[in-house]
Amino acid sequence: MATAEASGSRAPGRDFADAFLPEDNALRVARELAAEAEVTPISPSTGATLALLAAATSARAVVEVGTGTGVSALWLLRGMRPDGALTTIDTDAENQRIARRLFAEAGHAPSRTRLITGLALDVLPRLADGAYDLLFLDGDPADHAACVAAAPRLLRPGGVLALNGALAGGRAADPANQDRDVVVVRELVRSFRDDDGWQPALLPVGDGLLCAVVV
Numbered sequence: 001m002a003t004a005e006a007s008g009s010r011a012p013g014r015d016f017a018d019a020f021l022p023e024d025n026a027l028r029v030a031r032e033l034a035a036e037a038e039v040t041p042i043s044p045s046t047g048a049t050l051a052l053l054a055a056a057t058s059a060r061a062v063v064e065v066g067t068g069t070g071v072s073a074l075w076l077l078r079g080m081r082p083d084g085a086l087t088t089i090d091t092d093a094e095n096q097r098i099a100r101r102l103f104a105e106a107g108h109a110p111s112r113t114r115l116i117t118g119l120a121l122d123v124l125p126r127l128a129d130g131a132y133d134l135l136f137l138d139g140d141p142a143d144h145a146a147c148v149a150a151a152p153r154l155l156r157p158g159g160v161l162a163l164n165g166a167l168a169g170g171r172a173a174d175p176a177n178q179d180r181d182v183v184v185v186r187e188l189v190r191s192f193r194d195d196d197g198w199q200p201a202l203l204p205v206g207d208g209l210l211c212a213v214v215v
């Protein structure tokens, strides 16, 4: 069974959904610089969903893995409380420098963002217990399972985890696809269904966004 994304076409309504909330100049520049830096930013509809999750949780403290050039961070900041702070982790200091400049150009005070350069699995253990409203994972897919394992310690009760790439470019929907990376993401997503500690939903926005509330 070929999926829309696997066959190169776009699911009906995808462009319409991506255009639903316009992106501002900082987001447009962040996308252009992501293309130059060869990092893949989240889709606009994924961004709108992240802003919604941040607003719905009245997020004051958010952690992101995978800063890139700042597209997802700018969306998260849009939904967070004005006094909230985003901690964003990436191994690439140059891209974080770009993101920091764009946060300032978008009008966010320096106190609203904490950029940490390093490996997610080195940094997450240093972050405080139960201190975060929202954790967004968009780093190395090989680290996703370990980052998910760290999430219950980091999130407050009722906090939300969001994992990008949960449909593996649409390939996860094809049961015949047994590629190693696809199997890993499929099993990780399914593990949420079998865990009473999470209330999950798999949203078909962008590359797939697995959202789960700590219960």
Ligand SMILES: C[S@@+](CC[C@H](N)C(=O)[O-])C[C@H]1O[C@@H](n2cnc3c(N)ncnc32)[C@H](O)[C@@H]1O
Binding pocket: 034, 039, 040, 041, 042, 065, 066, 067, 068, 069, 070, 071, 072, 073, 089, 090, 091, 092, 095, 118, 119, 120, 121, 138, 139, 140, 143
């Ligand atoms: C898909 S891009 C993130 C895009 C970004 N979220 C956005 O929407 O603009 C993935 C990022 O994860 C970073 N990365 C890769 N491995 C990492 C790791 N082990 N720890 C932290 N960041 C990592 C890469 O440098 C890259 O910037």
